[in-house]
Amino acid sequence: MLTVRALNTEYPSQRGPAVKAAQDVTFEVPAGKFFTLLGPSGCGKTTTLRSIAGLERPVSGEIVVNGRVIFSSERKIFVPPNQRNFGMVFQSYAIWPHMTVFANAAFPLEVRKTKLSKSAIREKVMRVLHAVALDQYADREATKLSGGQQQRLALARALVMEPELLLLDEPLSNLDAKLRDRMRFELKRIQRELGLTTIYVTHDQGEALALSHEIAVMNEGRIVQVGPPRTIYEHPRTKFVADFIGTTNFIDGVALGIDSATGRWNVRTPAGDLLVHTDSELKPDMRVTVSIRPEDVELSDEATTSGSSLNLTSGLVDQKVFLGDFVDFQVKIGDFMLLSRAHPSLRTPIGEQIHVRLNPDKCVAIPEESSARAAA
Amino acid sequence: MEAIRPVTEAPDMKDQPAVKADPKWFIMGGVVSIVAWLALIPLGFLIWQSFKTPQTARVPSVWTLKNYIEAYSSSETLVLFSNSVQFAAGTAVLALVIGTGLAWMSERTNTPFKPLFYALSIIPLIIPGILFVVSWIMLASPKIGIINLVLQSLFGTDTVYVDIYSMAGMIWVDGLHYAPIAFLLMTAAFRAMDPSLEESAMMSGASMFQIFRNITLKLAWPAVAASFLILFVRSIESFEVPALLGLPVGIQVFTSSIYDAIHSYPSNIGLAAAYAITLLVITMGGIYMQSRITGQAGKYSTVTGKGFRPRTIDLGRWKYLTAGIFIFYAVLVVILPFIVLLWSSLQKYYSVPSMAALKNVSLTAYKTVIDYPSVGTAVWNSFILSIGSATTVMLLTAIVCWIVLRTKIPGRWLLDNVASVPLVLPGLVMGLAIMVCYLNIGGGIYGTIWIMFIAYVTRFMPYGMRYNTTSMVQLHKELEESAAMSGASWFTVFRRVVLPLLKPGLLAGWIYIVIVSVRELSSSILLYSPGTEVVSIVIWEMWQNGQYVELSAFGVMLIATLFVFVMLAQWIGKRFGVKET
Known part of the structure; x- marks a missing residue:
């Protein structure tokens, strides 16, 4: 047309x-x-x-x-x-x-x-x-x-x-x-x-x-x-697209290799090793940025046994903001600060440990080059 | 999903020319040529003439520098120059002081009768300059001036208290005459000034005087300087005051010298042109400096675009003083001149007010004026010329503005400047330039009413530009674009969207140009011939003939007519104008 x-x-x-x-x-x-x-x-x-x-x-x-x-x-x-x-x-x-x-x-x-x-x-x-x-x-x-x-x-x-x-x-x-x-x-x-x-x-x-x-x-x-x-x-x-559309967490990392069990790329990040989704050609040792939306960062008080056990980690609740229909958590994983959007029923106090699950399908790895080109 | 046909299959588009011969290019081309012709050709002829010897039947004209040598070698030139500058600077300062004071009172204080300020400041604009001067002669001439006579009878002396035939008198009359313009300019400046800038100074602990000196005055500085230059240019151009008050006592300025050079025998047009070029250089310098200042004013950015109602200062009991000043000003500028004219118009022969004269009140003068041979023609000519030139100017400049503001044609800024060239041409210089131009070109225009029409259109073109630009920049471009997207041609967009939306601006500009056309004297005086007189020329002739009574009667009728016209036009504008969005 x-x-x-x-x-x-x-x-x-x-x-x-x-x-x-x-x-x-x-x-x-x-x-x-x-x-x-x-x-x-x-x-x-x-x-x-x-x-x-x-x-x-x-x-x-x-x-x-x-x-x-x-x-x-x-x-x-x-x-x-x-x-x-x-x-x-x-x-x-x-x-x-x-x-x-x-x-x-x-x-x-x-x-x-x-x-x-x-x-x-x-x-x-x-x-x-x-x-x-x-x-x-x-x-x-x-x-x-x-x-x-x-x-x-x-x-x-x-x-x-x-x-x-x-x-x-x-x-x-x-x-x-x-x-x-x-x-x-x-x-x-x-x-x-x-x-x-x-x-x-x-x-x-x-x-x-x-x-x-x-x-x-x-x-x-x-x-x-x-x-x-x-x-x-x-x-x-x-x-740029990840940042412009919605809120997102950017985690800088290095591609390790393809995980044999899942067929996904494994990326080493400050928030631990993550299995990711990618639309780009990655190579080992390539610098990548992993983008994950706050609502895709799943939090829970207890280490869940249900669901997938991939990309599981834990951190400390650093700060939280109550916004009515949801609560924004800042979770400290090692030195890395991760933003998560959770249901208001989650009431973990500040300073307490919290379990974090990052769905591999929602962790999008973007190679540095293309991010560099987008920013240029 | 629809497959896209290959581009080559677009059948009827293949032979489409890149740019079609759109009628809009003809209209725009025509308008540009007219503007360029009007603004530039006479100016070229004027410069050419200033390097030529006078042509007589026996001796053909030759190239010469004699005109300039004659104009500059004489010791009188220095006097002429200093007179002109003294007169113009004095007038500008007086007008600016009065205008700024009134504008401040009207915008920033709680002076009573404020709503009247604006109305009363507009009225002087409709009084033709020549009538204003004549009325002040009747008030303050040493022999027949009412002020002198009243003071003399009061103190029982024959001292001359005020003499209008002097430099001070000239500055006084012209300064009062231009004060309304200063008032309007400074009102705009005060309105554009964000009061929060002053308020924040007050919150910082500054006193009233400190605020005025450090904030208000500093912020108003570009406006004050620009207004001064505008007033300076306007007064160095003014013709009525120097001609009526200066010439009789030998105080020569540029405008009166130009007039003298043309009206001496044999008339020396080359010398007049040389003077005119000098005057032109001065006015160009003034306008250039003014535009520089206005251009720089951006950094002061006093206009925030937010609508704000300036806080007014409570003057307390002082407000009666400011009200008094205001009334005094109104008396000087409107009431006294009009009453004097009215008085004199009711006499058979001119006489100062007295009980004896009161018995002689009659309407004979009005009857004489109406029966006066050239009055009928002059009124008709003025009517046709003012309506015709106002309509032509507003429509012409609407298209020019559109080209300047809406197209991306390279060099459009030049068009804007060309259309504003007549702004630097004093009326007398314009008259001279047009006279020289059409005398040499021929074509039978010289000596007809058309030459005056051309002069008026040229002279008032910049005003049309001003009014149209102001209203067109407020028109959102998308209003036209949406019409184009609706399938309307350029001409339809212009006729059905642009012009109707410009209507308030068009009407305001039209009214203004009608008024200034009726008042116009300095160009007309060089261009009229028997049969093409206009009202201001008739007044001029009556003055030269000493027909003061008839002149007054005619003046009173003219002012009354213009007043009714303005009121009517305002009413029509309010009634049928586009409502504010």
Whole structure:
């Protein structure tokens, strides 16, 4: 459906060389899927989205939608944004304050080349306003809407043109936390119902995990990892991805060799020798970082006999923080401090010994090189 | 999963040209050419003229440096220069002191009648400069000035207490006239100043005076310096005061010398051009320094973008004093001048107020003015010119601003500067440049109303830029981008999104340009010919003819009309303008 190939963009800067915003960005989105570009600010995600929209002109690369080339540096093709027929929701919503709710939503139909009759426009607009539950506000001034309503109106305006592609640029970032949660469900429902191919840009990993079929994590202009939310979360390919998505423990270590019993790599770390999962090629004596999420660090008062006996160790409770639905423990294993997220029922006092189990499947070993490259 | 068709299968896209001949490029290209023509060509002709000898029927014009030699070798030039600087600096200081004082009272104290401050500071802007000067002549001339006569009868002497025909008088009148501008500039500066900076000084234990000296004044310094330079440039350009108050007693400044050189016989346009270039260099220096200061002001970063309501100082009983100062200012700038004009307009022949004169009150002057041959034409011309140039300027500069702010066309900053070039051109210099330009180009524009239209559009283009830039930077770029994503063409986006959203700024700028167009004298005076007079020219002619009574009647009607117009425009703006979001 959407193919982006080797996209490069840069901005001229006042001094020195041009700033490279997106470098060699390549990805593919199948029809009807929700694809998210995730990364910290300045990582090139918005630039990539705006290049797809046609609001920026990349230096090189190619963008193809449904077999239609909308940008190609090689063949000098650049379809202007107003002829691309993509719906877009902007971060600021960009609701026109001098128009009513209806006029805002009707605008794309009024300005397009194939003219529609007044009644046809009315019908289409009311249908889409109904879909976002704004039909009773049709004649209201757009500025009289609340933040969440404006956001829905912006969505309605993007949907009314029956776009080939829906582009969303951090649409939830201006909402308060409660409303954001609600709109997250709303957005997911509408996208799934309409089956609209959607490109979503956000810096909020929670949103990305909640909404997407696939996520592309970007850093410093490049895509670092593409995959379904669960893979990205559980098996980060680089230190950057592991760190950016969720909280994690990094344990530096050295690869020892493949454990004959389990077929897993064994890594020597300050928290003891660990059996790990890895997606990379490891070699003995290679420096690696083991990433494990706090919720995957299992704690118990007694040395459990049930379950796997792999990666078992013990430490001392150094500090704990009660957060309501869970308790964060800092456990000292030798000199190493490990963060663990546990159920509030665990009440081991500070200073006491505690048993720790690190599920090998959740201990992800990342070689130094790739972490070094990601950080560069 | 949908397979992607190979790129080569995209059939209708193959022969698409890289850049289509979009109509927006024609509009933008046209606008850029117009702006460049208006701002640069007359200036080029002015410089060219300053190196030419006067052309007569027998002797063709030749290249020469004589104009500059004549302008600079004479010992009078030194006097001229020192007069101009003295006058401009004095005016700027007086206006700044009054304006800053009032702005501080209005923004930072609990002086009574504060809401009136703003309204009363706007009203002087609608009084044409020439009427303001004339009314002060009636008030303070040594022979007929009411102030002198009242004081003389009070003390039973014939001493001349105040003489408006002097350097001090010129500074006084022009300073009062520019005080509202200083007030507006300094009000903006005080508003932009975060009061927490002063409050934190207070919490650190500083006294009121220490805060004022070490914090307020230091923070306001860039604004004060920039305002001083703006006022300096405006007053070195001013024509009415030097012409009416300076020329009769031989106090020459640059503007009046330019006027003299053109109106002497035979007229010496080359010499006028040489003076004009000198004046231009001074104003350019002033504007350059001002923009440097304003540019540097960023480091003071007094604007935090947060909305804050400045804390006001409780003056206690002193507030009656500040209220008194304010009322006194209003009397000097608005009430006295208007009453004097009104009085004189009700007389058959000009006479000072007395019981005897009170018996002669009549409306004859108004009737004379209405029947006056050139008044009808002048009013019509002014009406057409002001509406036409205001509309043209606002639409033209809206597109220019859009190009400067929204596109990435290389060299767009140059366009911004070119459109602001007329800012450094004094009205008289602009008139001279345009006169020289169209006299040489021909095309039948000289001597028609069109040449004045061109002059007004050129002269007020920078104001249009100012108003449009201010409102366009507040427009979020995404409002236009979302329209483009909706499938609207550039023209549709501009017409249906940009212009409606700019409406408050457009309207405010339009009103301002209409008013300054009606007041305009210094360019018009070199460009008008019989049949293309405007109202300020008629007032000028009446003054030259000594028709003080008719002049007053005409002035009163003009001020009243402008006042009604402003009120009406404000009301329309409030009623139909875009509501604040």
